[in-house]
Amino acid sequence: MSAVVETPQTHDCRVAFAEELIALAEQDPRIVAVCNDSVGSSNLTAFRERFPERLINVGIAEQDMVGVGAGLALSGYVPFVCAAAPFLTGRALEQIKADVAYSQAPVVLCGMSPGLAYGELGPTHHSIEDLAWLRAVAGLGIVVPADPAQTREAVRWAASAAVPVFLRIGRFKVPAVTPPGQSFQFGVAQELRDGDAVTLVATGSMVSRALQAAEILAGEGIGARVVNMATIAPLDEEAVRRAVQQTRGIVTVEEATITGGLGAAVGEINLRQPRPVPMRMLGSPREFAPTGDTAFLLEHFGLTAEGIAAAGRELA
Structure with missing residues (x-):
């Protein structure tokens, strides 16, 4: 009789985001939300009901939205500026650069449903x-x-x-991966599993899949270290250096383009080491993704446990 493999419970991170935002707003009257006619998709419905005077909906005007957020921040408020990631970052990039980052306005930019979450809506809605x-x-x-x-x-x-920060809040459901007792530290990676053959450096939705890949490799006698690189900027350079020194190769995994993202950031550090190790960068290549649901697109780009394991196997 074959063993029954239980499917881990999965969760929508937008729910956790909304619940935590409301809890913080209960304690701090400076917290406000700003959105671009995205109350529903940003999961701000409950926030609006609880704090109607503290939700500012600018309509479909992302550049104005970021500018309003910067003005609020510089006036002493704590604005969470929420919108679908492709529109927040694409349409308002100049305002993010000039009004937020250059001005050091402490705005929390919340990119909702990033990566390939809006799969069926095509490349205009993919945020890679x-x-x-x-x-x-x-x-x-x-x-x-x-x-x-x-x-x-x-x-x-x-x-x-x-400080100015971009939070990338995933849409499609993921299992819990954070071990009890491990807390988030800005700029510090979490090592979720040790291994001496290859290091799997993943971020966001890909962390759970990297852990699954490590299980596959363990069954083949390959020790895969798994690093949750939750902070992309500033990157934890020490975690990368340890991977270079202690394992034979690095696989990076991101629900984003490999042109300039996590893989590129890790590669830059790797190449500065006295003895760089071989790398494989998994993500979307520099091309528009096809139209299809998220599961199809992730498989299309090899962003599965099996695809990650295959890349790790090449380097081990």
Whole structure:
């Protein structure tokens, strides 16, 4: 009789985001939400019901939205500026650069439903370039939580950090991966599993899949280290250096383009080491993704446990 493999419970990180935002707003009257006619998709319905005077809906005007957020921040408020990630980062990139990062306005930019979450709506709604172009903006933190627990902690940190930051809040459901007792620290990676053959560096929705890949490799006698790189900027350089020194190769995994994102950031550090190790970068290539649901697109780009394991196997 074959063993029954239980499917882990999965969660929508937007729910954790909304619940934590309301809890913080109960304690801090400075917290406000700003959105672009995206109350529903940003999961702000309950926030609006609880704090109707503290939700500012500018309509479909993302550049104005970021400018309003910057003005509020510089006036002493703590604005969470929420919109679908492709429109927040694509349409308002100049305002993010000039009004937020250059001005060091402590705005929390919340990119909702990033990556390939809006799969069926096609490349106009896919947000695979956001990590790449935001990495190029000086003075802006980039945080990509991996599960609901880390989402809650990242929201709490962002509310009190008083620095410009982009939070990438995933839409499609993921299992819990944060071990009990491990807390989110800005700029510090979490090592979720040790291994001496290959290091799997993943972010956001891909962390759970990297852990699954490590299980596959363990069954083949290959020890895979798994690193949750929740902060993309500033990147935890020490975690990368340890991977270079202690394992034979690095696989990076991101629900984003590999042109300029997590893989590129890790590669830059790897190449500065005395003895760089081989790398494989998994994500979307520099092309528009086809139209299809999220599961199809992730499989199309090899962003599955099996695809990650295959890349790790090549380097081990």
